[in-house]
Amino acid sequence: MREMLQTTGAIYGQGKGxxxxxxxxxxxxxxxxxxxxxxxxxxxxxGGPIALLxxxxxxxIDAKKGTINVRLSKKELSKRxxxxxxxxxxxxxxxxxxxxxxxxxxxxxxxxxxxxxxxVKVYADI
Amino acid sequence: xxxxxxxKLPSRHTSVGPDKAPQRSFYYAMDLTEKDVAKPFxxxxxxxxxxxPCNIALMRQxxxxxxGVKSNGGTPREFCTxxxxxxxxMGHEGMKSSLISRDVIADSTELTVRGHCYDALVGVAGxxxxxxxxxxxxxxxxxxxxFIYGGSILPGRFNGKDVTVVDVxxxxxxxxxxxxxxxxxxKLELKAxxxxxxxxxxxxxxxxxxxxxxxxxxxxxxxxxxxxYEQRDKYAMLSGKAVMNLLKKNIRPRDIVxxxxxxxxxxIVAATGGSTNxxxxxxxxxNEVGIKFDLMDVAKIFKKTPYLADxxxxxxxxxxxxxxxxxxxxxxxxxxxxxxxxxxxxxVTGKTMRENLKKVKFNLKQKVMRKHNNPLSPDGGVxxxxxxLAPEGAIVKVAxxxxxxxxxxxxxxDTEEAAFKAVQKKTIxxxxxxxx
Numbered sequence: 288m289r290e291m292l293q294t295t296g297a298i299y300g301q302g303k304g305x306x307x308x309x310x311x312x313x314x315x316x317x318x319x320x321x322x323x324x325x326x327x328x329x330x331x332x333x334g335g336p337i338a339l340l341x342x343x344x345x346x347x348i349d350a351k352k353g354t355i356n357v358r359l360s361k362k363e364l365s366k367r368x369x370x371x372x373x374x375x376x377x378x379x380x381x382x383x384x385x386x387x388x389x390x391x392x393x394x395x396x397x398x399x400x401x402x403x404x405x406x407v408k409v410y411a412d413i
Numbered sequence: 414x415x416x417x418x419x420x421k422l423p424s425r426h427t428s429v430g431p432d433k434a435p436q437r438s439f440y441y442a443m444d445l446t447e448k449d450v451a452k453p454f455x456x457x458x459x460x461x462x463x464x465x466p467c468n469i470a471l472m473r474q475x476x477x478x479x480x481g482v483k484s485n486g487g488t489p490r491e492f493c494t495x496x497x498x499x500x501x502x503m504g505h506e507g508m509k510s511s512l513i514s515r516d517v518i519a520d521s522t523e524l525t526v527r528g529h530c531y532d533a534l535v536g537v538a539g540x541x542x543x544x545x546x547x548x549x550x551x552x553x554x555x556x557x558x559x560f561i562y563g564g565s566i567l568p569g570r571f572n573g574k575d576v577t578v579v580d581v582x583x584x585x586x587x588x589x590x591x592x593x594x595x596x597x598x599x600k601l602e603l604k605a606x607x608x609x610x611x612x613x614x615x616x617x618x619x620x621x622x623x624x625x626x627x628x629x630x631x632x633x634x635x636x637x638x639x640x641x642y643e644q645r646d647k648y649a650m651l652s653g654k655a656v657m658n659l660l661k662k663n664i665r666p667r668d669i670v671x672x673x674x675x676x677x678x679x680x681i682v683a684a685t686g687g688s689t690n691x692x693x694x695x696x697x698x699x700n701e702v703g704i705k706f707d708l709m710d711v712a713k714i715f716k717k718t719p720y721l722a723d724x725x726x727x728x729x730x731x732x733x734x735x736x737x738x739x740x741x742x743x744x745x746x747x748x749x750x751x752x753x754x755x756x757x758x759x760x761v762t763g764k765t766m767r768e769n770l771k772k773v774k775f776n777l778k779q780k781v782m783r784k785h786n787n788p789l790s791p792d793g794g795v796x797x798x799x800x801x802l803a804p805e806g807a808i809v810k811v812a813x814x815x816x817x818x819x820x821x822x823x824x825x826x827d828t829e830e831a832a833f834k835a836v837q838k839k840t841i842x843x844x845x846x847x848x849x
Binding site: 288289290291292293294296297298299300301302305307308309310313314315316319320321322323324325326327328329335336337340341342343344345346347348349350351353354355356357359361364374378382383386392393394395396397398399400402403404406409410411413 | 423426499503504508509510511512513516517523526527530541552553554555556579582583584585586587588589590592616617665667688689690692693694695696697698699700701702703705707708709712716726727796797798799800801802803804805806807808809810811813814815816817818819820821822823824825827829832833836837839
């Protein structure tokens with residue numbers, strides 16, 4: 288889940304901060320300015336709707352109502368989903384591979400372990 | 414000075430009884446006396462390293478933490494862990510290491526404390542992932558803990574204006590679109606970062622620093638003083654003292670980080686127009702307590718919280734200005750007066766948020782923070798989104814935006830590099846189309 292200050296900074300620097308919206312399943316630097324939507328879930332690597340978008344699809348974002356929709360029918364989305372194939376991951380070893388095995392979804396904070404709900408004994412009480 | 418009986422503390426496993434003579438030998442090899450070894454062991458973790466200015470002043474502050482621990486009956490054991498600094502990892506494959514580092518920071522801190530059976534923990538962090546990483550470790554281990562931020566950088570000065578590293582990132586965009594000369598960009602990059610400390614705007618480090626006070630894991634005012642000022646070492650020393658009080662009273666991170674405390678944390682993020690990354694880190698901290706507090710829970714708080722602090726990037730001021738204007742406690746106080754902050758949450762002072770804020774008065778002679786009833790905008794700077802494009806949710810920072818609605822046609826990229834290239838070549842234009 289990369290942070291995208293370089294791209295958002297460049298869009299803003301070109302004076303297009305409110306003319307171009309950036310939508311990503313990645314995240315942003317706190318320094319990001321402009322119309323930038325992040326943490327989109329489910330993410331593209333597992334075939335979330337963001338992976339099904341094509342150039343020219345019309346997207347409506349309403350930050351007042353709290354909505355983000357693409358003008359595509361359920362039928363069209365599921366048709367595209369059937370054709371979708373996961374991208375090959377660049378990391379077959381090392382810590383990036385390990386991370387990919389354990390990391391959870393962005394809306395839960397990208398946790399890499401089950402958390403206290405699965406705790407048997409807290410360290411402090413050893 | 415406080416006195417402790419180690420018989421019930423984790424460090425009895427490494428320092429009490431005849432069986433532990435070899436372990437004690439190791440401690441004597443590091444200038445500790447028998448008296449020192451008989452005291453509780455307090456891990457003092459900093460994310461000091463030479464990766465970036467965010468972390469470069471942390472070892473200095475860790476020494477002050479240790480003074481505080483020693484002065485109040487403990488024996489400090491300092492250690493460092495890693496960071497990945499987004500300012501340098503940005504815009505290339507290196508960024509893939511960034512978020513992972515948060516969990517490695519938490520895991521490595523957990524392992525050091527577990528492996529050596531430390532009784533308490535003070536964490537000093539100065540960069541985007543190290544703040545949540547250390548807070549996660551504290552809650553996970555649940556030994557009495559105090560967090561302290563390493564402080565913000567001072568703003569640079571360029572063409573008569575305060576600037577931060579973000580101006581340099583945006584300068585790259587200005588340069589590529591011909592609005593800035595190579596000479597001006599060079600001058601800006603030389604001036605933007607004049608000292609140690611984490612990025613100066615309300616970016617992730619300063620956002621999470623505000624969180625550290627709001628959630629109750631850091632002493633009031635400890636987030637504010639800029640990194641290069643030795644004044645901040647006083648707070649480091651007091652954090653060391655405070656952790657010994659917590660150990661004496663057996664007040665643990667999970668007594669502090671409750672659902673209400675997480676709500677307080679989300680509230681200060683919204684009130685400061687803080688980083689969207691908080692919507693990732695707060696659920697992760699909640700996971701360590703075993704509370705489900707997800708992106709949309711954070712978004713709910715964002716929706717009802719007034720946006721009060723006029724901080725960069727959406728606004729005008731930097732962390733140093735907020736500190737001089739009255740700091741995090743002043744903002745918490747006005748939020749509490751407005752009913753946005755739970756006053757009954759316990760904090761590392763051993764007192765509640767309400768007790769901590771009792772004497773705080775709102776300074777009207779400053780422009781950085783507004784009162785709760787006179788906000789910059791009535792709801793928070795960050796909004797949660799849901800829809801057929803994001804069934805699990807998404808997030809957008811609206812602080813500083815003029816329009817809240819947007820319709821556009823997609824241009825799809827599989828990688829950040831491809832998107833950046835297209836932006837640089839100026840092939841991204843608003844698609845003029847009368848269909849919407």
